[in-house]
Amino acid sequence: MDGLRSIDVPSCWEEIEQDYEGVAFYGTRFKTPEQWKDRTVQLQFDAVNAIAKVWLNGYAVGQHEGGYGPFEFRVHTD
Template sequence: MNGAKNMSVLRQTITLNGSWQIAFDPENIGFEQGWFYPDRFAELPGVEKVEVPSCWETIREDYEGVAWYHKSFEFSEIREDANIRIHFGAVNYIADVWLNDSPVGHHEGGFTPFELDVSDVVREGTNHLIL
């Protein structure tokens, strides 16, 4: 192998499917009021649960507008050289994404998949993903 190192790639996958929190924002004030901060999101009145993957029409059939999603998840033993990505199977239509108070990406497109590199933001212990 001419001195090439045998490097194995360890791939670990965790699913973020399941129960998320959702806050509907019919007046589109969430960005201005910092709903992307976990502490602020936790104070919002009327936060509901929604299963992901699904769409908010399962709980608000005729709603048209902005909504914010929050998911807490645990991560342990992060290697220093880890490449950590979050994959979204489908989002409609615009998604601004924050992880642990930090903006990590923007996506625009109807129900199209996308990935974000969160290697520099994810931490051991509890993480808060908001979009």
């Protein structure tokens, strides 16, 4: 992808580009603690404006549509 920029999370895209209306991608890398192996954990989001398509390690986790309300997905760790 061309034109990648860093943004703190949690945050909102408008802090980078005021009045932006369109698609934005957020990504991060993290390691899970060893004690999480073979457990179900929750990925929690405080808010996303419009549509969120969530992927984890190359796998689609789910999709959420709505305004600024919180939502979560349950995922199983390997």
